[in-house]
Amino acid sequence: MPLSEFQLIARYFGALPAAGPAEGVVLGIGDDAAILRVPSGEDLLVSIDTLVAGVHFPPSLSPRAIGHRALAVNLSDLAAMGARPLWFTLAITLPEADPRWLADFAEGLGELASRAGIALVGGDTTRGPLSVTIQVHGAAAPGAALRRDGARPGDELWVTGRPGLAALGLRLLQSGAEAEDPACAAFLWPEPRIAFGLALLGLASAAIDVSDGLLADAGHIAERSGCGIEIDAALLPLEAGLASLPRDEALELCLGGGDDYELCFTAPPSAAADISAAAGRLGLPCRRIGRVHAGEGIRCPGFSPAHAGFQHFGANTDA
Protein backbone atom coordinates (compact mmCIF):
# COMPACT_ATOMS: atom_id res chain seq x y z
CA MET A 1 0.00 0.00 0.00
CA PRO A 2 1.47 3.37 -0.93
CA LEU A 3 2.56 5.51 1.98
CA SER A 4 0.68 8.71 2.57
CA GLU A 5 2.51 12.00 2.45
CA PHE A 6 2.49 12.20 6.21
CA GLN A 7 3.80 8.67 6.58
CA LEU A 8 6.59 9.33 4.09
CA ILE A 9 7.77 12.47 5.84
CA ALA A 10 7.41 10.99 9.31
CA ARG A 11 9.17 7.76 8.47
CA TYR A 12 12.13 9.08 6.53
CA PHE A 13 12.55 12.68 7.56
CA GLY A 14 10.91 12.98 10.98
CA ALA A 15 13.89 11.41 12.70
CA LEU A 16 16.68 13.26 10.92
CA PRO A 17 19.57 13.55 13.34
CA ALA A 18 19.94 16.97 14.88
CA ALA A 19 23.31 18.32 16.00
CA GLY A 20 21.61 19.76 19.07
CA PRO A 21 18.30 21.27 20.10
CA ALA A 22 16.96 23.06 17.04
CA GLU A 23 17.13 26.80 17.58
CA GLY A 24 13.85 28.67 17.36
CA VAL A 25 11.65 25.72 16.43
CA VAL A 26 8.43 26.26 18.38
CA LEU A 27 6.63 23.56 16.37
CA GLY A 28 8.26 21.40 13.68
CA ILE A 29 6.97 18.70 11.36
CA GLY A 30 3.46 17.40 11.93
CA ASP A 31 1.07 20.32 11.86
CA ASP A 32 -0.24 22.39 8.95
CA ALA A 33 2.69 24.76 9.32
CA ALA A 34 5.87 25.02 11.34
CA ILE A 35 6.15 27.74 13.96
CA LEU A 36 9.57 29.35 13.98
CA ARG A 37 10.97 32.09 16.17
CA VAL A 38 13.48 34.31 14.38
CA PRO A 39 16.47 34.98 16.67
CA SER A 40 15.88 38.29 18.40
CA GLY A 41 17.16 41.29 16.50
CA GLU A 42 18.74 39.27 13.68
CA ASP A 43 18.13 39.39 9.93
CA LEU A 44 16.43 36.33 8.41
CA LEU A 45 17.96 35.08 5.14
CA VAL A 46 15.91 32.86 2.84
CA SER A 47 16.95 30.98 -0.29
CA ILE A 48 15.39 28.24 -2.43
CA ASP A 49 16.75 25.91 -5.08
CA THR A 50 15.11 23.20 -7.17
CA LEU A 51 17.10 20.28 -8.53
CA VAL A 52 15.54 18.41 -11.44
CA ALA A 53 16.90 15.00 -12.47
CA GLY A 54 18.67 15.25 -15.82
CA VAL A 55 18.81 19.03 -15.62
CA HIS A 56 20.70 19.78 -12.40
CA PHE A 57 22.21 16.37 -11.77
CA PRO A 58 22.75 13.20 -13.81
CA PRO A 59 19.78 10.81 -13.47
CA SER A 60 22.25 8.07 -12.50
CA LEU A 61 23.34 9.90 -9.33
CA SER A 62 22.83 7.82 -6.18
CA PRO A 63 19.92 8.84 -3.91
CA ARG A 64 22.41 9.50 -1.09
CA ALA A 65 24.35 11.92 -3.31
CA ILE A 66 21.10 13.59 -4.44
CA GLY A 67 20.05 14.11 -0.81
CA HIS A 68 23.44 15.61 0.04
CA ARG A 69 23.48 17.79 -3.05
CA ALA A 70 19.96 19.18 -2.64
CA LEU A 71 20.85 20.53 0.80
CA ALA A 72 24.47 21.42 -0.04
CA VAL A 73 23.59 23.79 -2.89
CA ASN A 74 21.16 25.62 -0.62
CA LEU A 75 23.56 25.77 2.34
CA SER A 76 26.16 27.12 -0.07
CA ASP A 77 23.93 30.12 -0.72
CA LEU A 78 23.69 30.77 3.01
CA ALA A 79 27.49 30.37 3.27
CA ALA A 80 27.97 32.96 0.52
CA MET A 81 25.94 35.42 2.59
CA GLY A 82 27.75 34.65 5.84
CA ALA A 83 24.50 33.36 7.37
CA ARG A 84 24.10 30.87 10.20
CA PRO A 85 21.89 27.97 9.05
CA LEU A 86 18.68 27.53 11.04
CA TRP A 87 15.86 25.66 9.29
CA PHE A 88 14.89 24.10 5.97
CA THR A 89 11.79 22.78 4.25
CA LEU A 90 11.78 20.05 1.63
CA ALA A 91 9.44 19.43 -1.32
CA ILE A 92 10.14 16.23 -3.18
CA THR A 93 8.52 14.88 -6.34
CA LEU A 94 9.03 11.16 -6.89
CA PRO A 95 8.05 8.79 -9.70
CA GLU A 96 7.27 6.19 -7.00
CA ALA A 97 7.55 5.88 -3.25
CA ASP A 98 10.51 3.48 -3.17
CA PRO A 99 11.37 2.93 0.52
CA ARG A 100 15.01 2.08 -0.20
CA TRP A 101 15.49 5.16 -2.39
CA LEU A 102 13.95 7.35 0.30
CA ALA A 103 16.05 5.84 3.07
CA ASP A 104 19.28 6.47 1.12
CA PHE A 105 18.17 9.97 0.14
CA ALA A 106 17.29 10.79 3.77
CA GLU A 107 20.69 9.47 4.89
CA GLY A 108 22.60 11.77 2.52
CA LEU A 109 20.42 14.71 3.46
CA GLY A 110 20.48 13.97 7.19
CA GLU A 111 24.23 13.55 7.45
CA LEU A 112 24.85 17.03 6.06
CA ALA A 113 21.93 18.57 7.99
CA SER A 114 23.39 17.24 11.19
CA ARG A 115 26.88 18.58 10.46
CA ALA A 116 25.49 21.97 9.42
CA GLY A 117 23.20 22.20 12.44
CA ILE A 118 20.13 22.89 10.31
CA ALA A 119 16.70 21.49 11.22
CA LEU A 120 14.05 20.14 8.83
CA VAL A 121 10.80 21.83 9.82
CA GLY A 122 8.39 20.82 7.09
CA GLY A 123 7.94 18.93 3.86
CA ASP A 124 5.70 18.00 1.00
CA THR A 125 5.71 15.01 -1.35
CA THR A 126 4.09 14.61 -4.74
CA ARG A 127 4.23 12.05 -7.52
CA GLY A 128 5.92 12.87 -10.83
CA PRO A 129 9.37 13.11 -12.47
CA LEU A 130 12.13 13.26 -9.84
CA SER A 131 12.82 16.73 -8.50
CA VAL A 132 13.85 18.08 -5.11
CA THR A 133 13.22 21.60 -3.82
CA ILE A 134 14.73 22.86 -0.59
CA GLN A 135 14.23 26.22 1.03
CA VAL A 136 16.76 27.23 3.66
CA HIS A 137 16.54 29.86 6.36
CA GLY A 138 19.51 31.40 8.10
CA ALA A 139 20.32 34.29 10.38
CA ALA A 140 22.87 37.08 10.44
CA ALA A 141 23.47 40.14 12.61
CA PRO A 142 21.50 43.15 11.29
CA GLY A 143 23.09 44.48 8.11
CA ALA A 144 26.10 42.15 8.43
CA ALA A 145 25.29 39.58 5.73
CA LEU A 146 27.70 39.41 2.79
CA ARG A 147 26.22 40.61 -0.49
CA ARG A 148 27.27 40.76 -4.12
CA ASP A 149 27.18 44.52 -4.36
CA GLY A 150 29.92 45.57 -1.94
CA ALA A 151 33.10 45.21 -4.03
CA ARG A 152 35.14 48.41 -4.46
CA PRO A 153 38.06 49.36 -6.74
CA GLY A 154 41.31 48.29 -5.09
CA ASP A 155 39.74 45.21 -3.45
CA GLU A 156 41.30 41.85 -4.13
CA LEU A 157 39.41 38.84 -5.53
CA TRP A 158 39.74 35.53 -3.71
CA VAL A 159 38.49 31.98 -4.20
CA THR A 160 38.41 28.93 -1.94
CA GLY A 161 39.17 25.34 -2.89
CA ARG A 162 39.91 23.99 -6.35
CA PRO A 163 37.40 25.46 -8.81
CA GLY A 164 37.11 23.26 -11.88
CA LEU A 165 37.68 20.04 -9.99
CA ALA A 166 33.94 19.23 -9.82
CA ALA A 167 33.54 19.80 -13.58
CA LEU A 168 36.48 17.46 -14.18
CA GLY A 169 34.85 14.95 -11.83
CA LEU A 170 31.57 15.08 -13.72
CA ARG A 171 33.43 14.47 -16.95
CA LEU A 172 35.26 11.50 -15.41
CA LEU A 173 32.06 10.04 -13.95
CA GLN A 174 30.37 10.26 -17.32
CA SER A 175 33.25 8.30 -18.83
CA GLY A 176 32.94 5.61 -16.17
CA ALA A 177 35.52 6.64 -13.58
CA GLU A 178 35.37 5.49 -9.97
CA ALA A 179 33.49 7.66 -7.50
CA GLU A 180 36.49 7.56 -5.14
CA ASP A 181 38.59 9.70 -7.49
CA PRO A 182 39.11 13.10 -5.76
CA ALA A 183 37.68 14.98 -8.74
CA CYS A 184 34.59 12.72 -8.80
CA ALA A 185 34.20 13.22 -5.06
CA ALA A 186 34.32 17.00 -5.58
CA PHE A 187 31.33 16.70 -7.90
CA LEU A 188 29.42 14.11 -5.85
CA TRP A 189 29.91 15.60 -2.38
CA PRO A 190 30.17 19.40 -2.61
CA GLU A 191 30.95 20.88 0.79
CA PRO A 192 29.19 24.16 1.59
CA ARG A 193 31.73 26.58 3.11
CA ILE A 194 29.53 27.61 6.02
CA ALA A 195 32.20 28.15 8.68
CA PHE A 196 34.36 30.14 6.30
CA GLY A 197 31.41 32.27 5.18
CA LEU A 198 30.83 33.18 8.81
CA ALA A 199 34.55 33.92 9.22
CA LEU A 200 34.39 36.34 6.29
CA LEU A 201 31.88 38.60 8.07
CA GLY A 202 33.59 41.93 8.61
CA LEU A 203 36.46 40.96 6.26
CA ALA A 204 34.93 40.43 2.80
CA SER A 205 33.33 43.29 0.90
CA ALA A 206 31.26 41.04 -1.42
CA ALA A 207 30.77 37.31 -1.88
CA ILE A 208 29.07 34.67 -4.04
CA ASP A 209 29.20 30.89 -4.21
CA VAL A 210 30.59 29.32 -7.38
CA SER A 211 27.75 27.35 -8.91
CA ASP A 212 27.82 28.40 -12.55
CA GLY A 213 31.58 28.80 -12.99
CA LEU A 214 34.19 31.15 -11.53
CA LEU A 215 34.19 33.62 -14.42
CA ALA A 216 30.38 33.89 -14.53
CA ASP A 217 29.96 34.13 -10.77
CA ALA A 218 32.76 36.67 -10.25
CA GLY A 219 31.06 38.53 -13.09
CA HIS A 220 27.90 38.73 -10.97
CA ILE A 221 29.89 40.50 -8.23
CA ALA A 222 31.31 42.94 -10.80
CA GLU A 223 27.88 43.66 -12.22
CA ARG A 224 26.12 44.11 -8.89
CA SER A 225 28.96 46.18 -7.45
CA GLY A 226 29.26 48.44 -10.50
CA CYS A 227 32.97 47.64 -10.84
CA GLY A 228 35.25 45.69 -13.14
CA ILE A 229 37.16 42.58 -12.07
CA GLU A 230 40.33 41.21 -13.62
CA ILE A 231 41.40 37.64 -12.87
CA ASP A 232 45.11 36.82 -13.20
CA ALA A 233 45.30 33.38 -14.84
CA ALA A 234 48.76 32.85 -13.34
CA LEU A 235 47.25 32.98 -9.84
CA LEU A 236 44.52 30.36 -10.38
CA PRO A 237 44.89 27.12 -8.41
CA LEU A 238 45.51 24.88 -11.42
CA GLU A 239 48.43 23.00 -9.90
CA ALA A 240 46.27 20.87 -7.62
CA GLY A 241 43.74 18.50 -9.14
CA LEU A 242 43.80 19.96 -12.64
CA ALA A 243 47.58 19.58 -13.01
CA SER A 244 47.40 16.55 -15.28
CA LEU A 245 45.49 18.47 -17.96
CA PRO A 246 46.89 20.69 -20.71
CA ARG A 247 46.95 24.27 -19.38
CA ASP A 248 44.21 25.59 -21.70
CA GLU A 249 41.89 22.78 -20.70
CA ALA A 250 42.64 23.25 -16.99
CA LEU A 251 41.99 27.00 -17.34
CA GLU A 252 38.70 26.36 -19.06
CA LEU A 253 37.54 23.98 -16.34
CA CYS A 254 38.70 26.32 -13.58
CA LEU A 255 37.02 29.42 -15.03
CA GLY A 256 34.03 27.84 -16.77
CA GLY A 257 33.23 24.64 -14.91
CA GLY A 258 30.36 24.78 -12.45
CA ASP A 259 29.19 22.78 -9.46
CA ASP A 260 32.11 23.63 -7.20
CA TYR A 261 30.17 25.49 -4.50
CA GLU A 262 33.34 27.23 -3.39
CA LEU A 263 33.23 30.84 -2.25
CA CYS A 264 34.43 33.68 -4.45
CA PHE A 265 34.75 37.01 -2.66
CA THR A 266 36.37 40.41 -2.62
CA ALA A 267 38.12 42.13 0.27
CA PRO A 268 40.35 45.14 0.83
CA PRO A 269 44.09 44.31 0.90
CA SER A 270 44.14 45.20 4.62
CA ALA A 271 42.00 42.10 5.34
CA ALA A 272 44.33 39.66 3.56
CA ALA A 273 46.24 38.42 6.62
CA ASP A 274 43.05 37.78 8.61
CA ILE A 275 41.45 35.97 5.66
CA SER A 276 44.47 33.71 5.21
CA ALA A 277 44.52 33.00 8.95
CA ALA A 278 40.80 32.10 8.97
CA ALA A 279 41.23 29.79 5.98
CA GLY A 280 44.27 28.23 7.63
CA ARG A 281 42.33 27.51 10.82
CA LEU A 282 39.70 25.68 8.75
CA GLY A 283 42.27 23.86 6.61
CA LEU A 284 40.66 25.40 3.55
CA PRO A 285 42.76 26.35 0.51
CA CYS A 286 42.07 29.99 -0.31
CA ARG A 287 43.95 32.37 -2.55
CA ARG A 288 43.93 35.75 -4.20
CA ILE A 289 43.28 35.47 -7.93
CA GLY A 290 42.56 38.99 -9.11
CA ARG A 291 41.63 42.56 -8.43
CA VAL A 292 38.64 44.89 -8.56
CA HIS A 293 38.99 48.07 -10.61
CA ALA A 294 36.89 51.03 -11.64
CA GLY A 295 35.12 50.12 -14.83
CA GLU A 296 32.95 47.16 -15.65
CA GLY A 297 32.88 43.52 -16.66
CA ILE A 298 34.95 40.46 -15.85
CA ARG A 299 38.19 39.67 -17.67
CA CYS A 300 40.92 37.09 -17.54
CA PRO A 301 43.61 38.22 -19.98
CA GLY A 302 45.01 35.38 -22.04
CA PHE A 303 41.96 33.19 -21.60
CA SER A 304 39.48 32.68 -24.40
CA PRO A 305 37.00 29.85 -23.93
CA ALA A 306 37.45 27.14 -26.56
CA HIS A 307 33.92 25.91 -26.13
CA ALA A 308 30.91 28.11 -25.64
CA GLY A 309 29.26 27.06 -22.41
CA PHE A 310 30.61 24.17 -20.44
CA GLN A 311 28.34 21.25 -19.69
CA HIS A 312 27.54 21.14 -16.04
CA PHE A 313 24.61 20.36 -13.83
CA GLY A 314 24.72 23.14 -11.28
CA ALA A 315 23.28 25.93 -13.33
CA ASN A 316 20.40 27.52 -11.56
CA THR A 317 19.85 30.87 -13.17
CA ASP A 318 19.05 32.66 -9.93
CA ALA A 319 21.57 32.15 -7.17
Ligand SMILES: [Mg+2]
Ligand atom coordinates in the same frame (compact mmCIF):
# COMPACT_ATOMS: atom_id res chain seq x y z
MG1 LIG B 1 24.49 31.12 -5.14
